Amino acid sequence: MAIIEIKHPLLAHKVGILREQGISTKQFRELASEVGNLLTYEATRTLSTDQVEITAWDGSTLSVERIAGKKITVVPILRAGLGMMDGVLQLIPSARVSVVGLYRDETSLQPVYYFDKVVEDIAERTALIVDPMLATGGSFIATIDLLKQKGCKKIMGLCLIGAPEGANAIQAAHPDVDIYIAAMDSHLNELGYIVPGLGDAGDKLFGTR
Numbered sequence: 001m002a003i004i005e006i007k008h009p010l011l012a013h014k015v016g017i018l019r020e021q022g023i024s025t026k027q028f029r030e031l032a033s034e035v036g037n038l039l040t041y042e043a044t045r046t047l048s049t050d051q052v053e054i055t056a057w058d059g060s061t062l063s064v065e066r067i068a069g070k071k072i073t074v075v076p077i078l079r080a081g082l083g084m085m086d087g088v089l090q091l092i093p094s095a096r097v098s099v100v101g102l103y104r105d106e107t108s109l110q111p112v113y114y115f116d117k118v119v120e121d122i123a124e125r126t127a128l129i130v131d132p133m134l135a136t137g138g139s140f141i142a143t144i145d146l147l148k149q150k151g152c153k154k155i156m157g158l159c160l161i162g163a164p165e166g167a168n169a170i171q172a173a174h175p176d177v178d179i180y181i182a183a184m185d186s187h188l189n190e191l192g193y194i195v196p197g198l199g200d201a202g203d204k205l206f207g208t209r
């Protein structure tokens with residue numbers, strides 16, 4: 001299993017508004033973060049828990065569940081991944097953040113690396129990559145390559161909208177990585193944009209166009 005499309009009325013509603021022409025920067029930011037939050041809830045369903053003993057309210061000993069062993073690092077892909085990050089951190093407030101900077105060359109559609117700052121103990125953590133758009137899949141694949149080179153063993157991803165071309169590319173390159181996605185769209189156009197998609201997520205989040 002690599003690409004998991006989450007069918008949920010709240011996600012469908014919010015993604016529908018994100019696609020509207022003329023959406024304000026404020027509303028786009030709020031919704032991208034909310035979708036990040038809902039996808040986190042689904043993606044973390046697979047985390048295992050340990051039983052630990054606590055002293056309960058009445059002084060008795062009680063066995064309760066805690067998230068097991070490995071900790072999480074959230075990995076936003078700059079820039080647009082930052083737009084989902086707050087929603088993710090609302091549910092995993094103690095997660096460390098590792099940043100990967102990539103942009104997609106407009107002509108070749110290849111990801112161009114410009115920065116990374118990844119937690120030192122990445123080998124001990126589950127990485128949760130966040131980026132709103134999965135088009136050719138090049139940016140996700142480059143980020144997964146980088147994290148694996150640094151020793152990361154368990155990787156998941158969250159994404160607002162994907163194209164089948166990118167989903168197939170990730171499945172071929174990294175079948176061990178599960179990506180949770182709010183909507184799988186039709187195809188890429190001749191410029192590499194997702195159809196119907198929502199346009200350029202980074203520009204909408206940062207108000208740069």
Ligand SMILES: O=P(O)(O)OC[C@H]1O[C@H](OP(=O)(O)OP(=O)(O)O)[C@H](O)[C@@H]1O
Binds near residue numbers: 079131140202
């Ligand atoms: O699947 P791909 O074909 O690699 O395309 C998807 C990438 O393109 C966008 O980033 P962009 O290059 O626009 O950078 P930005 O976030 O700085 O706007 C998007 O946020 C993804 O990172």
Ligand SMILES: O=c1cc[nH]c(=O)[nH]1
Binds near residue numbers: 135192198199200
């Ligand atoms: O449709 C697309 C494709 C890549 N990046 C975006 O922001 N949107």
Ligand SMILES: [Mg+2]
Binds near residue numbers: 080200201202203
């Ligand atoms: Mg962009």
